[in-house]
Structure formats: C-alpha cells, structure tokens
Amino acid sequence: MAEKKVVSIEDRIPKLKQARKKKANRRLIFYLSLFFILIGLVGYLQSPLSRVHTIEVSGNNYVDEEDIIDLSGLSTSQNYFSVNTDEVESKVKKHLEIEKVSVSRKFPSTIIISVEEFSRIAYIQEDNDFYPLLENGATLKSYPLETMPGDAPLLVNFTKQTYLQEMTKELSELPSSITNLISEVHWQPSEGNPYKVWLFMSDGFEVDGSIRNFANTMKAYPSISAQLDRSTKGVIRMADGGAVFDPYENIEKQGNDGENEDEVEG
Known part of the structure; x- marks a missing residue:
C-alpha cells in the first residue's frame, strides 16, 4: 500500500500567499479599470465629442429643413445623451403641415428627425x-x-x-x-x-x-x-x-x- 504524501504547513503557506496575492491583484486591476473608465466617461461627457454634431431631416417635401430644425430646438451645442426625443417630436409636430414625427439617435453624434407631411x-x-x-x-x-x-x-x-x-x-x-x-x-x-x-x-x-x-x-x-x-x-x-x-x-x-x-x- 502506497504511503500518502504529507505536505507540511510550512510548504502550504507560500502557495496560499501567492494565490491571495493574485486575487488581490485581479481585484486591484478591476477597480483601477473601472476608475479609469469612469474618468474617461466623465471627460467624454464634458468634452465637445459628446455634443450633437449632425442633425439630419428626412421625409420632408414641402417644409423647409431649417424650419424643422428650428422647431425641434436642437443645436450642436447640446449634449448628445441629454436629447429628449419625445420632447423634440412634440415640438416638431406643432407644424400644421407635419402629420407624424420620429426622432432617433445614430451614434456617436447624429440626431435624425423623420417626418411625414400632410398632402x-x-x-x-x-x-x-x-x-x-x-x-x-x-x-x-x-x-x-x-x-x-x-x-x-x-x-x-x-x-x-x-x-x-x-x-x-x-x-x-x-x-x-x-x-x-x-x-x-x-x-x-x-x-x-x-x-x-x-x-x-x-x-x-x-x-x-x-x-x-x-x-x-x-x-x-x-x-x-x-x-x-x-x-x-x-x-x-x-x-x-x-x-x-x-x-x-x-x-x-x-x-x-x-x-x-x-x-x-x-
């Protein structure tokens, strides 16, 4: 019958210390990564990169594109993520010649206003x-x-x-x-x-x-x-x-x- 190998406590302690160290390092890397992601996100939201760069209008045959943009209240100084699409739709629909409005986002910085006009x-x-x-x-x-x-x-x-x-x-x-x-x-x-x-x-x-x-x-x-x-x-x-x-x-x-x-x- 083979004899069981006995590992002394002195041999096990270094391995436990190494495992704990790796676990702590992984946790540190995770928190550091999360920290830098949050810092980057805050920096992006405060930078010009997060602003609306382009406003596209589609579906208009009679109503001038500039009139629709003026009604929408959108501007290129606005934050892309702060745009309330429901509010923009409500504003544009006030035009008597517009029957339906749909507002959507196209990442990273474009707002699309799609309209249907009354004939x-x-x-x-x-x-x-x-x-x-x-x-x-x-x-x-x-x-x-x-x-x-x-x-x-x-x-x-x-x-x-x-x-x-x-x-x-x-x-x-x-x-x-x-x-x-x-x-x-x-x-x-x-x-x-x-x-x-x-x-x-x-x-x-x-x-x-x-x-x-x-x-x-x-x-x-x-x-x-x-x-x-x-x-x-x-x-x-x-x-x-x-x-x-x-x-x-x-x-x-x-x-x-x-x-x-x-x-x-x-």
Missing part, C-alpha cells in the same frame, strides 16, 4: 399670394407662396368656407394621377345649384361638374378624355349618370341648348 390638396389665392390647403382641411395662412407650385389645383372664388371644405375633402379622395390633370377649379354657384364647379384641365379640356360626388365622378375622367379627339377642344359636362362632350364650336354657334352634343361613355 397638399389644393391652393387658394389671396391678393398676390398662394396658400396651400392640406388634406386635413387646414389652410396654411402662415406660409404664403409668391408663385403657384403647380403640384395641386388652384381653387378660385370659393368664398364660403363650407363649400371650400367640401371641395378639399372630395379632392383628397382622388388619386394623384387625376388631381394632377386639374389646373383650376372655379366655384360657380347658381340659384338652383350651389355646388356647381367649372374645371380647367391640363390637357386642354374644361369640365362642367359638381362638388357633390366630385371624387367618384372625376375618377372616370381619364377614360372619358381618352375617347375624345385631342384636336377638338370643348367642355365635358360630367354627372353621376355619365358625361357629354360639347365642342367649343357648338357652344359658339348654338349656345348651351344641348344640341349636337356628343355623349361619351364613362
């Missing part, structure tokens, strides 16, 4: 300025334009707010492929029909229509105009039941007595 459905003219009408019914009186952008129809003579709002609602329900064909919409109420409108189209035709069911009626316009001879201009009189084309030459010769009008299938 511009039409414009109205007052004096020499043009004002956008939004899909939510708001008129941007604070943002006058000196020239007509041409990306939506001009509404003319809508002197009553009720009919203006109804017209705006109907236009918002039309696809852009059709609203892009409309240059001007004139409100021409008569004693028997306060909803009567007259349209000037970008393809050279005019349309005699109504605010009532305007969106549903005008959806048939592309197929109707496609059946007409582009060299013969005139008025397309549109109604829920269909459409009639009245050439200018017939209007000049016979007035609006309804004779020699060409029925067009919707």
Whole structure:
C-alpha cells in the first residue's frame, strides 16, 4: 500500500500567499479599470465629442429643413445623451403641415428627425399670394407662396368656407394621377345649384361638374378624355349618370341648348 504524501504547513503557506496575492491583484486591476473608465466617461461627457454634431431631416417635401430644425430646438451645442426625443417630436409636430414625427439617435453624434407631411390638396389665392390647403382641411395662412407650385389645383372664388371644405375633402379622395390633370377649379354657384364647379384641365379640356360626388365622378375622367379627339377642344359636362362632350364650336354657334352634343361613355 502506497504511503500518502504529507505536505507540511510550512510548504502550504507560500502557495496560499501567492494565490491571495493574485486575487488581490485581479481585484486591484478591476477597480483601477473601472476608475479609469469612469474618468474617461466623465471627460467624454464634458468634452465637445459628446455634443450633437449632425442633425439630419428626412421625409420632408414641402417644409423647409431649417424650419424643422428650428422647431425641434436642437443645436450642436447640446449634449448628445441629454436629447429628449419625445420632447423634440412634440415640438416638431406643432407644424400644421407635419402629420407624424420620429426622432432617433445614430451614434456617436447624429440626431435624425423623420417626418411625414400632410398632402397638399389644393391652393387658394389671396391678393398676390398662394396658400396651400392640406388634406386635413387646414389652410396654411402662415406660409404664403409668391408663385403657384403647380403640384395641386388652384381653387378660385370659393368664398364660403363650407363649400371650400367640401371641395378639399372630395379632392383628397382622388388619386394623384387625376388631381394632377386639374389646373383650376372655379366655384360657380347658381340659384338652383350651389355646388356647381367649372374645371380647367391640363390637357386642354374644361369640365362642367359638381362638388357633390366630385371624387367618384372625376375618377372616370381619364377614360372619358381618352375617347375624345385631342384636336377638338370643348367642355365635358360630367354627372353621376355619365358625361357629354360639347365642342367649343357648338357652344359658339348654338349656345348651351344641348344640341349636337356628343355623349361619351364613362
């Protein structure tokens, strides 16, 4: 039977001391590392490196980038980590033309403001300025334009707010492929029909229509105009039941007595 090796206490003490020393060294390195990390973090937070260096704006088609940044309250003197994204979103959304806002960070020093705007459905003219009408019914009186952008129809003579709002609602329900064909919409109420409108189209035709069911009626316009001879201009009189084309030459010769009008299938 093999004899057990007996280790004296004198032999074990150096090994215990060495193990304890290694453990103490590891602990010291850990605390020193943590200390220098904290010192570095404090130094970073107090240095220009921790400031916002770039503010990016995306999704804006109409609202100027500088206007959005001004509304946000952000600046390059601000600490990157102190930016309250919810507060910035709330500030930017105060702009009447902005529907949705999302603010995010991109490390190490960029703030991104992403917006979604309300569509511009039409414009109205007052004096020499043009004002956008939004899909939510708001008129941007604070943002006058000196020239007509041409990306939506001009509404003319809508002197009553009720009919203006109804017209705006109907236009918002039309696809852009059709609203892009409309240059001007004139409100021409008569004693028997306060909803009567007259349209000037970008393809050279005019349309005699109504605010009532305007969106549903005008959806048939592309197929109707496609059946007409582009060299013969005139008025397309549109109604829920269909459409009639009245050439200018017939209007000049016979007035609006309804004779020699060409029925067009919707």
